[in-house]
Amino acid sequence: MTKTTKSKTTTRKSSEREPAKRRTAVKAKASPAKAKVSPVKIKSSDETSEAKRPRRKAAPTDDAAKEIALKAARYALEKKADDVHVLDLRGVTSMTDFFVIATGSSDRQVKAIAENVIAEMRDKEGVTAWRSEGWDGLRWVIIDFVDFVVHVFQSDARQYYNVERLWADAPMIEVKDEPTKSPATRTRRSARSDETEKDHKAASKIKVVSDFKQVGSAS
Numbered sequence: 001m002t003k004t005t006k007s008k009t010t011t012r013k014s015s016e017r018e019p020a021k022r023r024t025a026v027k028a029k030a031s032p033a034k035a036k037v038s039p040v041k042i043k044s045s046d047e048t049s050e051a052k053r054p055r056r057k058a059a060p061t062d063d064a065a066k067e068i069a070l071k072a073a074r075y076a077l078e079k080k081a082d083d084v085h086v087l088d089l090r091g092v093t094s095m096t097d098f099f100v101i102a103t104g105s106s107d108r109q110v111k112a113i114a115e116n117v118i119a120e121m122r123d124k125e126g127v128t129a130w131r132s133e134g135w136d137g138l139r140w141v142i143i144d145f146v147d148f149v150v151h152v153f154q155s156d157a158r159q160y161y162n163v164e165r166l167w168a169d170a171p172m173i174e175v176k177d178e179p180t181k182s183p184a185t186r187t188r189r190s191a192r193s194d195e196t197e198k199d200h201k202a203a204s205k206i207k208v209v210s211d212f213k214q215v216g217s218a219s
Contacts, residue, residue, distance in 0.1 A: 069086050072148065084174070085164060089170050102150070140157045
């Protein structure tokens with residue numbers, strides 16, 4: 001009886017082990033071999049951040065650097081910008097050389113001023129803006145040309161941020177709109193002045209003689 005019981009127990013255990021072995025084998029066949037995963041390279045903060053600001057170009061002379069900023073100011077004046085100022089930051093900060101500050105009376109005018117500065121500097125001067133921002137609200141548009149930065153404000157935003165006061169140590173140049181006279185207008189005016197001068201010369205040569213006699217009535 002004891003031997004029979006032991007043999008039955010051994011047979012039951014072996015039969016229980018076999019399905020487990022089969023399940024393990026089937027599972028091993030069903031699961032594909034794991035592919036080798038290459039380690040993920042984590043980018044540094046410098047790599048994930050946007051492109052770095054280019055270095056400022058050394059202008060040939062101080063006058064040339066100033067003239068570039070003044071041209072941007074004049075292009076702002078073409079779209080009727082108000083209170084156009086150029087701040088000379090060369091002795092104040094190494095961030096940029098000049099600030100060009102202008103004011104527009106509405107979001108439409110701010111947009112027109114900023115777009116004109118970008119287009120004219122690119123097409124006529126060969127100077128391309130590195131980046132610009134503020135186009136959503138159009139209360140303060142910043143155009144970064146690296147060597148100089150253009151700020152186009154609406155009047156309330158300009159009063160609030162008061163850039164001129166923040167950079168009070170920088171010398172300021174006020175740029176005004178000087179109306180240019182067309183050649184035709186100058187020609188007409190010069191012709192009129194020549195005619196007037198001729199009339200004066202002719203009048204000086206004429207001697208006026210007056211010989212009035214009293215005429216009495218016949219009696």
